Amino acid sequence: MTVAAATAQDLLVVVRETAATNAMTGEIERSSSRSTVPLPASVTSLVLDAAQGSLYAGMSDGRVAWWRLGADGSAASPILSPPGAAVSAITLLLGDRALVVGRANGAIEIFFPLERGTDKSLPRIRAFPSRAGPVIAFAPSPRGKGFLVLDGAGGMALLYSTSERVLWDGRSPIPNASSLAYAPKADGAVVAGPGRAVSLAIAAPHPEVSWKALFGKVWYEGYEKPEYSWQSSSGTEDFEPKLSLTPLLVGTLKGTFYSLLLAVPLGVLSAMYASQFLHPSLKRVVKPVVEIMASLPSVVLGFLAGLWLAPLLERVLPALLVMVFLLPAATVLAGFAWGRVVRRLGARVPPGAEVFFFVAVLACAAGGCLGLERLIEARLLGATFPTWLLETFGVRYDQKNAIVVGLAMGFAVIPIIFAIAEDAFSNVPRNLVSGSLALGASQWQTVTRVVLPAASPGIFAAVMVGFGRAVGETMIVLMATGNTPIMDWSPFNGFRTLSANIAVEIPEAPDGGTLYRTLFLAALLLFALTFAVNTAAELIRQRLRRKYSSL
Amino acid sequence: MTGTRRWSDLAGRAMTWLTGGALALNLLLVLGLLALLFWNGAGYFWPRPVVLLTLADGTRVMGEIDDREPIPAIGPQAATTWRIKVKAGNRDLGGEEFKWIDEASIVSRSRPQNAIVLERVEWGNFYGLLAGRSADGTLVIETAGGERKEIPAAKIVREVHPNALSVWGKTGVYASRLREFLLDDPRESNTEGGIFPAIFGTVMMVFLMSFAVLPLGVLAALYMREYARQGPTVRVVRVAVNNLAGVPSIVFGVFGLGFFVYGVGGAIDRVFFADALPTPTFGTGGILWAALTLALLTVPVVIVATEEGLAAVPRGVREGSLALGATKIETIVKVVLPAAAPGILTGMILAMARAAGEVAPLMIVGMVKLAPALPVDGTAPYAHLERKFMHLGFHIYDVGFQSPNVEATKPLVFATALLLIAVVTVVNLAAIALRNRLRRKYTSSAV
Numbered sequence: 001m002t003v004a005a006a007t008a009q010d011l012l013v014v015v016r017e018t019a020a021t022n023a024m025t026g027e028i029e030r031s032s033s034r035s036t037v038p039l040p041a042s043v044t045s046l047v048l049d050a051a052q053g054s055l056y057a058g059m060s061d062g063r064v065a066w067w068r069l070g071a072d073g074s075a076a077s078p079i080l081s082p083p084g085a086a087v088s089a090i091t092l093l094l095g096d097r098a099l100v101v102g103r104a105n106g107a108i109e110i111f112f113p114l115e116r117g118t119d120k121s122l123p124r125i126r127a128f129p130s131r132a133g134p135v136i137a138f139a140p141s142p143r144g145k146g147f148l149v150l151d152g153a154g155g156m157a158l159l160y161s162t163s164e165r166v167l168w169d170g171r172s173p174i175p176n177a178s179s180l181a182y183a184p185k186a187d188g189a190v191v192a193g194p195g196r197a198v199s200l201a202i203a204a205p206h207p208e209v210s211w212k213a214l215f216g217k218v219w220y221e222g223y224e225k226p227e228y229s230w231q232s233s234s235g236t237e238d239f240e241p242k243l244s245l246t247p248l249l250v251g252t253l254k255g256t257f258y259s260l261l262l263a264v265p266l267g268v269l270s271a272m273y274a275s276q277f278l279h280p281s282l283k284r285v286v287k288p289v290v291e292i293m294a295s296l297p298s299v300v301l302g303f304l305a306g307l308w309l310a311p312l313l314e315r316v317l318p319a320l321l322v323m324v325f326l327l328p329a330a331t332v333l334a335g336f337a338w339g340r341v342v343r344r345l346g347a348r349v350p351p352g353a354e355v356f357f358f359v360a361v362l363a364c365a366a367g368g369c370l371g372l373e374r375l376i377e378a379r380l381l382g383a384t385f386p387t388w389l390l391e392t393f394g395v396r397y398d399q400k401n402a403i404v405v406g407l408a409m410g411f412a413v414i415p416i417i418f419a420i421a422e423d424a425f426s427n428v429p430r431n432l433v434s435g436s437l438a439l440g441a442s443q444w445q446t447v448t449r450v451v452l453p454a455a456s457p458g459i460f461a462a463v464m465v466g467f468g469r470a471v472g473e474t475m476i477v478l479m480a481t482g483n484t485p486i487m488d489w490s491p492f493n494g495f496r497t498l499s500a501n502i503a504v505e506i507p508e509a510p511d512g513g514t515l516y517r518t519l520f521l522a523a524l525l526l527f528a529l530t531f532a533v534n535t536a537a538e539l540i541r542q543r544l545r546r547k548y549s550s551l
Numbered sequence: 552m553t554g555t556r557r558w559s560d561l562a563g564r565a566m567t568w569l570t571g572g573a574l575a576l577n578l579l580l581v582l583g584l585l586a587l588l589f590w591n592g593a594g595y596f597w598p599r600p601v602v603l604l605t606l607a608d609g610t611r612v613m614g615e616i617d618d619r620e621p622i623p624a625i626g627p628q629a630a631t632t633w634r635i636k637v638k639a640g641n642r643d644l645g646g647e648e649f650k651w652i653d654e655a656s657i658v659s660r661s662r663p664q665n666a667i668v669l670e671r672v673e674w675g676n677f678y679g680l681l682a683g684r685s686a687d688g689t690l691v692i693e694t695a696g697g698e699r700k701e702i703p704a705a706k707i708v709r710e711v712h713p714n715a716l717s718v719w720g721k722t723g724v725y726a727s728r729l730r731e732f733l734l735d736d737p738r739e740s741n742t743e744g745g746i747f748p749a750i751f752g753t754v755m756m757v758f759l760m761s762f763a764v765l766p767l768g769v770l771a772a773l774y775m776r777e778y779a780r781q782g783p784t785v786r787v788v789r790v791a792v793n794n795l796a797g798v799p800s801i802v803f804g805v806f807g808l809g810f811f812v813y814g815v816g817g818a819i820d821r822v823f824f825a826d827a828l829p830t831p832t833f834g835t836g837g838i839l840w841a842a843l844t845l846a847l848l849t850v851p852v853v854i855v856a857t858e859e860g861l862a863a864v865p866r867g868v869r870e871g872s873l874a875l876g877a878t879k880i881e882t883i884v885k886v887v888l889p890a891a892a893p894g895i896l897t898g899m900i901l902a903m904a905r906a907a908g909e910v911a912p913l914m915i916v917g918m919v920k921l922a923p924a925l926p927v928d929g930t931a932p933y934a935h936l937e938r939k940f941m942h943l944g945f946h947i948y949d950v951g952f953q954s955p956n957v958e959a960t961k962p963l964v965f966a967t968a969l970l971l972i973a974v975v976t977v978v979n980l981a982a983i984a985l986r987n988r989l990r991r992k993y994t995s996s997a998v
Contacts, residue, residue, distance in 0.1 A: 265573065266573050266576060266577055269569070269570045269573035269574070270570070270573045270574035270576075270577045272570055273567075273570040273571050273573065273574045274574055277567060277570070277571065278574075286574070286578070288980070288983055289578055289581055289582075290577065290581075291979065291983060292581065292976055292979065292980070293577070293580075293581045295904060295905075295908070295975055295976065295979040296584075296908075296972060296975070296976075297907070297908025297909070297910070297944055297971060297972070297975060298908070298910075299908065299910040299944040299945075299947050299948055299971075300588070300908075300944075300947065300968045300971060300972055302948075303947050303948070303951045303964060303968055304584070304587070304588075304968075306951070306952065307951055307952075307957070307961060307964070308587070327572065327576070328569055328572060331568055331569055331571070331572030331575070332565045332568050332569060332572075334568070335564070335565070335567070335568025335571065335572075336564075336565075336568070339564070352571070354568070354571055355571055355574055355575050355578070356575075358568075358571055358572050358574075358575035359575045359578050359579050359582075361575075362572065362575055362576055362579050363579055363583075366579075374621065374631060411580060411584075414577060418577070442559075442560060442563050443563070443567065444562075444563030444564070444566055444567050445559075445563060448566075465797065468797050469797070471799070472798070472799020472800070472801065472802070473799070474799065474800065474801045474911035475910050475911055475944075475948065478911075478948070479948065479951070479952060499799055499801045499911070502801050502804075502805060503801055503804070503911055503914055503915065506805060506808060506915055507914070507915060511813050519805070520805060520809065523801065523802045523805040523806075526799050526801070526802055527798055527799075527802050530794075530797050530798055530799060531794055531797075531798070533797075534793065534794045534797040535790060535794060538790055538793050538794075
């Protein structure tokens with residue numbers, strides 16, 4: 001038990017009594033210690049935290065002092081905040097990690113006692129609108145980071161620290177009230193004054209939510225600086241829920257970016273080839289294959305990405321990077337070889353049949369690259385890729401990272417982009433193509449200078465629909481990322497998206513609570529995003545169809 | 552002039568090949584994925600030989616060889632050494648189920664004829680040599696380490712002598728394991744046994760969903776095409792339907808949770824099941840709410856397919872019917888709908904294939920890891936729509952990522968994924984074939 005007192009001679013006296021029970025014999029050993037420390041200025045209010053490890057004092061020169069008490073109750077030299085208007089009341093919020101300071105000029109400020117090893121600091125975090133009169137008393141909420149304040153001008157207010165909100169501002173029911181108390185279930189309060197006490201009912205359903213808390217940087221308790229963070233719950237009652245949607249939005253965009261990086265080139269180029277260079281009989285074979293690609297359930301793709309691709313990629317990533325250059329080169333060489341063979345044999349092959357030859361060539365090239373993977377690693381890097389990455393760039397390699405998701409989600413989005421882009425290419429009127437060829441342009445020149453610009457709105461719409469699909473994809477992200485809500489664009493670590501976050505957290509969110517509603521807000525954001533993208537794409541396609549129906 | 556023209560020709564041809572390569576890469580990815588699934592999934596049931604390894608330090612290990620990989624070594628001078636992963640089973644005798652053994656430390660390998668694999672009700676597989684069989688079916692097995700263990704017949708699911716079987720015998724074991732996979736209940740927290748409850752749950756949910764989506768989709772499409780004035784309102788509705796197709800499935804799940812589960816379900820609980828509160832009956836996830844949520848998700852598919860089907864009915868047929876004195880509703884019911892039936896059927900098939908693969912919304916509105924009972928059973932009222940159920944897609948997620956022994960369950964997850972993909976692919980191909988046949992049939996009609 002600790003008792004601290006400030007005497008009229010500006011001395012701080014701390015008395016500590018401990019009683020230890022011997023587990024074996026049952027006898028109780030008592031000890032008592034008392035320490036006296038001179039105060040820097042006269043103290044107006046004192047507060048001790050529940051763990052009896054920290055003592056705070058508000059002083060008449062406006063400074064706030066913080067003593068860390070030793071095991072015997074002794075107070076070391078205090079950490080002091082800068083001077084200002086005289087402090088009239090202080091209190092600790094639930095969890096004892098935030099100090100509310102009220103001043104004689106009505107100012108209300110929040111301080112965090114921060115401790116990092118032996119470094120201690122008491123920064124001022126935020127301020128609330130000043131009251132009309134000097135702050136008389138505070139009452140912290142027993143179920144959150146809110147508090148009531150009573151001021152000398154007869155006003156009362158209910159404030160919340162994390163979201164910086166003034167939930168209610170009104171008059172105290174008793175003139176000249178002197179003290180306040182919050183009810184244990186946080187559903188009421190008692191105000192006491194000379195000869196009277198009045199009880200009030202409090203209804204504050206979602207105090208921890210504000211625009212800044214949801215989308216801005218907030219300085220959370222125990223943190224060194226303001227940050228974006230999503231951490232909705234924890235084991236303890238006094239936990240401060242961190243409900244910033246920004247890391248999730250960044251995660252969503254990151255996943256979408258990496259998947260479109262794979263899907264857009266592959267999807268658009270294959271659509272261009274299938275529509276312009278492929279014989280209809282071959283197209284009848286290719287299109288169902290791509291439709292099967294579209295029908296694959298994303299849970300299977302996610303499972304393969306998480307359980308098969310992620311460990312494989314950790315081993316063969318250098319080979320994959322080599323493949324990015326090797327495969328196009330192999331394709332071009334194979335194409336020329338095919339052209340020579342077909343011309344020499346004079347064989348009647350339908351245009352586009354080289355695709356199947358390319359499939360075989362690509363399979364061999366990829367297989368060769370993977371087989372030589374150890375050689376590549378040894379020659380180029382001298383160590384395994386994750387080690388090399390850490391040593392050269394200091395970047396950590398997570399097994400479940402954005403590259404894995406990019407490959408898997410890209411695979412899921414390719415058929416969507418392919419279908420719409422192929423539609424757009426095929427709808428370009430044939431007479432434009434025929435005219436260009438008749439004027440002497442080569443096939444490639446026709447495709448790039450006539451067909452592609454004509455179909456470009458359709459391509460754009462295809463990319464937008466693909467974007468919409470990638471934004472909303474849940475299962476692949478759930479299974480192939482580490483689901484860590486970090487804000488980092490590096491491709492070598494994971495992320496958490498809005499959709500995966502909803503899937504993970506909503507079964508545990510109590511109906512009607514703040515987390516439940518925040519997750520619904522996340523779902524609304526997803527809906528609004530895909531709605532905007534899909535409507536725009538649809539309007540573009542309709543305009544394009546009307547434009548070409550008249551040609 | 553000729554020089555630049557030849558160069559641009561060459562560049563153009565190279566770019567063309569590159570574009571072809573993009574398409575080829577696409578095809579390669581799809582085929583590769585299907586082959587990977589097939590190889591790992593279908594291969595799961597084939598009985599593998601049991602090897603007996605004697606190591607350099609004298610210990611003996613018996614089991615099936617699962618994997619072989621190069622030992623990650625640093626430095627270009629290190630020669631490639633390999634290690635193998637042996638599934639040694641015998642979890643109840645201590646030791647790890649999977650052992651990594653350096654190939655360099657293996658002194659001898661053999662495949663004993665009397666090696667036996669016992670698939671058990673609990674504790675997984677048991678590998679050893681058959682030492683004796685008693686009259687009541689109890690087997691005495693000697694393990695590679697020399698221990699003897701008696702295993703009663705009641706604990707044995709299947710006994711296999713893989714090294715002594717012919718191809719014909721192995722096919723028999725394959726068929727038996729496949730039958731167990733499709734028709735039996737799961738054991739050992741979903742890591743062994745069959746997936747019948749998941750298959751049943753998926754089928755029943757898709758069935759219920761079709762009941763909900765068919766009237767909703769067909770009636771909406773009928774109204775939009777036959778009765779509504781083709782003005783801005785209908786255009787807005789069409790845009791809305793197309794948008795609904797693009798909404799992420801998790802948003803549907805969230806809507807299902809808020810509206811169906813907590814809203815409608817909570818109201819039903821308060822009115823009809825108030826004595827069971829606070830334990831929810833309908834106010835929690837269940838097969839009914841899951842089916843309704845998926846019905847909302849697949850409604851756009853049905854609407855679009857039905858509209859296509861209705862548009863394909865030639866005007867002449869309609870006008871002929873009206874000319875013969877039928878009212879509009881009679882024409883629709885007796886002439887147009889039957890003619891559009893194949894298109895509607897295509898839409899239904901596509902919707903069912905989509906619903907069989909969706910997992911995200913179901914995670915929220917009604918699926919569980921292990922359902923204690925099927926939604927349909929012998930007790931009245933026979934169809935328990937408030938029960939939670941198992942689903943193939945969720946099974947893949949759960950077993951692959953939330954099971955205590957991921958190494959052991961990976962082959963089972965491959966098999967389940969293969970089953971799911973096989974079902975979805977076959978259904979989709981059927982729908983595509985049907986749609987192509989319809990298009991050819993109606994575009995060639997002269998009326």
